[in-house]
Each structure stands twice: as structure tokens, then as C-alpha cells.
Amino acid sequence: METSKVIHAIYTDDDILMSAVKKVKAAKHHIEEVYTPFPVHGLDKAMGLAPTRIAITSFMYGCVGLAVAILMMNFIMIEDWPQDIGGKPSFSYIANMPAFVPIMFEMTVFFAAHLMVITFYLRSRMWPFKKAENPDPRTTDDHFLMEIAVHGNEKELKSLLEETGAVEINIVDKEEAH
Incomplete structure (x- = not known):
């Protein structure tokens, strides 16, 4: 060799x-x-x-986070346990969507950031206990x-x-x- x-x-x-x-x-x-x-x-x-194509994956991860937030809030606040909070009944997702915008934003950022970091580490072949x-x-x-x-x-x-x-x-x- x-x-x-x-x-x-x-x-x-x-x-x-x-x-x-x-x-x-x-x-x-x-x-x-x-x-x-x-x-x-x-x-x-x-x-x-x-x-690099990591920005494309970040966008896709953000879309997944937005979808998870919408589905999660719809299930928790509308279908599973609807409540009358501050005189605003939660019987329709669309009617309550303005109150859900901060959660949708945060979940989008959370998913994009965390999954992008994991993707970066895996793509760079950097995992715990790897020799430099x-x-x-x-x-x-x-x-x-x-x-x-x-x-x-x-x-x-x-x-x-x-x-x-x-x-x-x-x-x-x-x-x-x-």
C-alpha cells in the first residue's frame, strides 16, 4: 500500500x-x-x-416546527381541553390564531436552531468522544x-x-x- x-x-x-x-x-x-x-x-x-446547503435544511426544519406548533396548539387548546380564557372561548383555531402567533414563532425557531445544529454535527462527522x-x-x-x-x-x-x-x-x- x-x-x-x-x-x-x-x-x-x-x-x-x-x-x-x-x-x-x-x-x-x-x-x-x-x-x-x-x-x-x-x-x-x-x-x-x-x-453550503444548511440554510435550506434550516428552512425545512423551521417549516416542520411551524407545523408541529399548529397541530400541537390545535389539539391542546381546541380539541382536547377548550377553555374560556379571559372571556375568549377556544372553540375555533382560526378565531384564536392571533394569540398563538408567539408560540408558532418560538417553535419555528426552536426546531430550526436545534435540528440545524444536530445536522451540522452529523454532517461534519463530529460526535461525542471523537478524536480531534x-x-x-x-x-x-x-x-x-x-x-x-x-x-x-x-x-x-x-x-x-x-x-x-x-x-x-x-x-x-x-x-x-x-
Whole structure:
């Protein structure tokens, strides 16, 4: 089995990292991953990543929450136990809907937020007790790491990365990195 090698280029500034990503992409090299201690605005676009679809799932989860709220309130307040609250009898959902709007809003937000977080964790393959995948612990503090696949072009990649301002360049086996 052949081990795949990658280059880890480490940067200390997010602006230098952004320009380096653009230069590496312009030189037609494939960036496997970039590890950062905080979100870097525009990095996903610079890397050429596809836009996320999590907003679509959030909308669908919000619709589910709204439907659950409507069905729940209709059952609880109209069908199961209708009451005369403050002189307003609860015998029709439509007649009482203005009073139910805050509950519908809150359930929509509750479902969208909670289910979106669960979806994000599952999609990112992050679950309890999972071992961290970042190859260098400094990327959780103040360093940025760009991981590029090596296909027999180590010298060319090294010189390109030195030009982009990398403070450290390491060639590692992919299996050891994670």
C-alpha cells in the first residue's frame, strides 16, 4: 500500500494565508484542507468550495416546527381541553390564531436552531468522544495550516509555499497526520 504524502504549510497571519491560498490555487494545486483557529472570511470561496446547503435544511426544519406548533396548539387548546380564557372561548383555531402567533414563532425557531445544529454535527462527522483531526495543535491557538497533496512535485510546492510566506513547511504521511 502506497502512503500518500502531504505538505503542511504553517502561517501566522490570516491575510497571508488568504493570499497564499489564492496563489496555490492559481498554480493549479489541490488544497486538501485548511485548519484555522477561527473562521476566516472568504476562505471557502478562495478554496473553491461549493456553497453550503444548511440554510435550506434550516428552512425545512423551521417549516416542520411551524407545523408541529399548529397541530400541537390545535389539539391542546381546541380539541382536547377548550377553555374560556379571559372571556375568549377556544372553540375555533382560526378565531384564536392571533394569540398563538408567539408560540408558532418560538417553535419555528426552536426546531430550526436545534435540528440545524444536530445536522451540522452529523454532517461534519463530529460526535461525542471523537478524536480531534487537526494535524497540529497550534491551529487551535494562533497558527494556520494549509494541507496540500504531494504528487512527486515536492520541490516545486516547497518553493511556491516559501514564496507565499509560510513560516514552516513539513512533508508528512497522510496516515500519520491524522
